[in-house]
Amino acid sequence: MSRSIVAAPLTHEAFADFGDVIDTAGESDKIINQGLCGRYHDRAHLDFAGGRPGVSLFKAEPRSLPLSLEMVERHPEGSQCFIPMSMDGFLVVVAEDDGGKPGRPRAFLTTPGQAINFHRGTWHGVLTPLAAPGLFAVVDRIGEGPNLEEHWFEEPYEIET
Numbered sequence: 001m002s003r004s005i006v007a008a009p010l011t012h013e014a015f016a017d018f019g020d021v022i023d024t025a026g027e028s029d030k031i032i033n034q035g036l037c038g039r040y041h042d043r044a045h046l047d048f049a050g051g052r053p054g055v056s057l058f059k060a061e062p063r064s065l066p067l068s069l070e071m072v073e074r075h076p077e078g079s080q081c082f083i084p085m086s087m088d089g090f091l092v093v094v095a096e097d098d099g100g101k102p103g104r105p106r107a108f109l110t111t112p113g114q115a116i117n118f119h120r121g122t123w124h125g126v127l128t129p130l131a132a133p134g135l136f137a138v139v140d141r142i143g144e145g146p147n148l149e150e151h152w153f154e155e156p157y158e159i160e161t
Helices: none
Strands: 004-006 019-022 030-032 037-039 052-059 067-074 080-084 090-095 106-109 115-118 135-142 149-160
Touching: 004 106, 067 090
Parallel strands: 004 149
Antiparallel strands: 019 115, 030 037, 052 135, 067 149, 080 115, 080 135, 090 106
């Protein structure tokens, strides 16, 4: 089996099993603010077991492709939403669950203006901006108890374009 993964463009259809693509595709749901703002309503399904939703800021070092993927993680107690605070794309890595372990990872490249929300329990790579400043608003579960599982691959995958 090849350990190479080609990053594909992020689309709603390709990402549906893993989470939500948050963008302004299609018509806005309504026009607000004296007719000067389109509202694209309720674009992500936030899902938390216990705890509460919280908003944090993450500032991650930019990476470049090709990239060695050594580990993925998941959050069994809550979804996790990443909203870039710049108009730069970023890399998104996900994997289906295969009996409590991640299956073969898939990689996606966002376009400027796209954000993502991982479904609760989705295996995913770490935050991977491809340009500075790497600043994201993150909406996830704030609460007691463990909410992080990591899986380290015996042999890394190579992600390329």
